[in-house]
Amino acid sequence: MEEILAPCWNDVVDVLASGVRRLLLFGPPGLGKTYAALRLATSGPAERLTCTEDLTSAEITGSWMPAGAGRWEWREGPGIRAWRGIEGRGSRLVVDEADRASGDALSTLLLICDSPESARWRNPETGEWVRPGEDFTVVVTTNSTSLEELPPALRDRFPVAIEIDRPHVGAVGALSEDLRAPALAGALGGEERLISLRAYYAFDTLRARLGAERAAGLVFGARAEAFLDALSIAALR
Ligand SMILES: Nc1ncnc2c1ncn2[C@@H]1O[C@H](COP(=O)(O)OP(=O)(O)OP(=O)(O)O)[C@@H](O)[C@H]1O
Ligand SMILES: [Mg+2]
Incomplete structure (x- = not known):
């Protein structure tokens, strides 16, 4: 990156x-x-x-x-x-x-x-x-x-x-490749609220063992679906 x-x-x-x-x-x-x-x-x-x-x-x-x-x-x-x-x-x-x-x-x-x-x-x-x-x-x-x-x-x-309104670029290097651009962009599909790097790190770790859907549910709760949608859109780009 x-x-x-x-x-x-x-x-x-x-x-x-x-x-x-x-x-x-x-x-x-x-x-x-x-x-x-x-x-x-x-x-x-x-x-x-x-x-x-x-x-x-x-x-x-x-x-x-x-x-x-x-x-x-x-x-x-x-x-x-x-x-x-x-x-x-x-x-x-x-x-x-x-x-x-x-x-x-x-x-x-x-x-x-x-x-x-x-x-x-x-x-x-x-x-x-x-x-x-x-x-x-x-x-x-x-x-x-x-x-x-x-x-x-x-x-x-x-x-x-x-x-500070964006994550530091050095911080996303430790994430899986598909998460880096969304993490850098900060916000989640249309939302104002920025997603913490800590949430990305936790999602990445959980996803490796439990799959994306469960990981998103555990980390983002009610926002899980929006998060996964935003990831798919980012992947298309
Ligand atoms: N440049 C970087 N390289 C590697 N990891 C990073 C970098 N910047 C931040 N991190 C990691 O991202 C996480 C969040 O960073 P940090 O604690 O500095 O955020 P913060 O903006 O101070 O948050 P808060 O406002 O909640 O205190 C931490 O786990 C930290 O180790
Ligand atoms: Mg701090």
């Missing part, structure tokens, strides 16, 4: 390559936002944070942990680890489902994503002041289609927001 990137993915690659350090990706589930955020234009391994209503500040900057013999030590969290990266150079932080962050965790997230000139945090154990390294980048992902749902202060830290 030709490796042609959809315009939205082209934008992602160009923005990250141009040295922009804060990027927001939004759009329907299962199109490869997190996968790309963890891998594209990174310097070393990325850190990942998934926001929920219960996320605490401790899960971002760190917390005291028992270190044996009645001692406690401060274990730094993904936010600070990403600030440091390798040898203090900084690395990628991926913040998934950013629209769900609230309260204490949101304030901490705002600190972590702040501009490099303002951002600093003090390690409570050593008293060391830590600042984000030069290669520290943040990619935030959300399923919200309206960016209004994001806390305004968080939104403001991400001036570049790209709507």
Whole structure:
């Protein structure tokens, strides 16, 4: 299959390559936002944070942990680890489902994503002041289609927001050949709703054992017939 990137993915690659350090990706589930955020234009391994209503500040900057013999030590969290990266150079932080962050965790997230000139945090154990390294980048992902749902202060830290409306071409390579073009096209016969890559992967695996009809029933339920019709039409093309 030709490796042609959809315009939205082209934008992602160009923005990250141009040295922009804060990027927001939004759009329907299962199109490869997190996968790309963890891998594209990174310097070393990325850190990942998934926001929920219960996320605490401790899960971002760190917390005291028992270190044996009645001692406690401060274990730094993904936010600070990403600030440091390798040898203090900084690395990628991926913040998934950013629209769900609230309260204490949101304030901490705002600190972590702040501009490099303002951002600093003090390690409570050593008293060391830590600042984000030069290669520290943040990619935030959300399923919200309206960016209004994001806390305004968080939104403001991400001036570049790209709507992901197609699966990443690299993601369909693992699918059987007849599924690749439909998966890339995204939507299903006339429907607005995009089909998640996860549904395609599950359908492909099940189909090999159970046949197309049962696999479609198990994955798509009431939309099974429409899905199979769309596949036959795609096969004719
Ligand atoms: N470029 C790729 N190459 C191989 N597999 C991929 C690629 N992009 C995505 N995938 C796979 O597709 C699935 C969905 O990707 P991912 O989790 O990144 O989607 P997402 O857009 O972040 O979804 P959500 O909004 O639900 O978090 C995952 O199983 C992932 O491993
Ligand atoms: Mg994701």
